Amino acid sequence: MTVASELKIDVTERFPHLPHAPIVEAVIDIRARAEIPWEEAAVKSQVGAKLEGYAYLDSQREYQHELKIEAGKPSEQALRDLGWKGVRFKSADERQICQFNRDGFVFSRLRPYDSWEQLYGEAMRLWQIYSEMAHPTQVQRLGLRFINRIELPPEEFRYGDYIQPAAEPPKLLDVPLHGFLHHDTLAVPGHPYATNVIRTIQKEADKPLAIILDIDVFTLKAFELQLEVLTRSLLEMRWLKNKVFFGSITGKALEKFK
């Protein structure tokens, strides 16, 4: 076992701008529990009054799937309702969705993705509103997630033309590969982050076959809420996300996104 030395994160590094980036959703998820009572009617009305350009989407309830096991009986699946947790609002163009939850704030930018500056600027503007309402003091988890959907051509192709390392059938069995699900967790030596990378295939009726490349960078430890720390963390996490993305796609795919 080799212990890696500290990874040098360079937030000034420039990455190519991709006008046709395959991002279907970019998410900034700040889990920071509200320190005041979080009641549905009051939260909905306060958020609505403060969010110019956004309309109420829905109330969020929390559900949990459970497998119930009782000695001597067959196991059964159950869906448990954990109660109301927050509200969602969407922008007029329906490209931006924000969640004001009891346990934190989430901002999603849907396709088409514009730029980091736009994503970060809007997320921080709305976070400020959440922060003023909820008075959180600690961030339990900070997440930056980019979900990419790389559409594949209808004709014959190889996964290796688009992502690396590519999924391959076993060496001794030369058969077509119909699907895969790879879930990697990458450590970030010397920093309180980790990255989940999920690569899979999505087949949907009436849509081209696509490779999903889901990159989720997140913090490993809770930290006291300070805007400066939050900002620096997001910039470092963005660098990590870019390194994973550009290190996972091939030159051919890159050309497609330019």
Added chain:
Amino acid sequence: MILEMTASVFISEGSISSRGTSETARFIAARAEEGRSQLQNSYTLGLRGKGVFDELCMVAQNWQEPNWDGYGAVPVTEEAYRLAYRFLESLPLGTPAPTVGAEPDGHITLDWYRTPRRTLSVSVSPDSELFYAALLPGPRKENGTEQFIGDVPLSILDLIRDVTAA
């Protein structure tokens, strides 16, 4: 090829993810859950396969009445059961199985025991708090409190590793 491992080899593979909204995000969640469930059911890798969830269920059933110990014990609540369940589900595949018990205050305890001087106890409260205490060679004592939001805190994963390491 060099497989490079670090101290964070025990990082949970992330049972929670940053919360997406799109259809693609839901698709990924379903696929990942399928994969995780399949592995959790395996005897070698998963705690479900090792019967830990059965044990948790028995504890919750047996200690749901007040005064279950004859000394005024508080019943184990649905909430404590639910959180302990989620905690167990979130442990990385291959984690050694803990023994499950209850405390007079209604918390559920998960104990990893190797020797009298190498032991860890994690107490799951209905308020999503994890109280932990460990004894390790050295001698070293560790204790503290962590919030449980869906992923097992790194400090507790480290202690499980230290207690159970060969």
